[in-house]
Amino acid sequence: TNPVPKGEIETSGTFGPWNVAHPARTPITGKYVFEKADLGTIEGLAGVLSSTGGFHGPLNRIQVQGTTDTPNFQVDAGGLPVPLKTRFTAIVDGSDGDTYLTQVDASFLDTSMTAHGKVVGLEGIRGRQVEVDVNMQNGRIEDLLRLAVHSEKPILRGAARLQARLVIPPEKRKVIDKLQLRGEFVLSQAMFTDAGVQTKL
Helix, strand or coil, X not given: XXXXXXXXXXXXXXXXXXXXXXXXXXXXEEEEEEEEEEHHHCCCEECEEEEEEXXXXXXXXXXXXXXXXXXXXXXXXXXXCEEEEEEEEEEECCCCCCEEEEEEEEEECCEEEEEEEEEEECXXXXXXXXEEEEEEEEEEHXXXXXXXXXXXXXXXXXXXXXXXXXXXXXXXXXXXHHCEEEEEEEXXXXXXXXXXHHHHC
């Protein structure tokens, strides 16, 4: 049972032989299925995630490759749910649970982006800090606005590019309230969907 996000993981594979001198170097290999993970257990998010993939390596450096599918991903900021899919590679330290995201390819609606970073524990602090560098070269501003604005009709349409560093500290607050974002974005051929607003501008 995975606590956050909460869900059941089924796995099969091989473990060992046990490394007596260095237990953390004991090899492990296998595959996993993670279904019906409730993103609502992460305060400020919503949706049901499913993931499949495989893993191999020593316990303290498990290499993981997989995909995720969240048909109704939502940020609790007044926005609407979107279908989110990712393909990722990561390194997991099985001794402490720290995870290093070497490559994440994500897409939702007509927007795609890549990311890399880490999800790690901080000494003396409960929980984990998320640090991710995001690069979006092929995005749509209307897709990003859908995550934050509860409206079927977007207020703005156009191509968007984004480079940013995202940090979510391990605080007991909603994601949207503690998220730290620093970067730059470019909109091209952006048009307000309200003709009156566009004409005035």
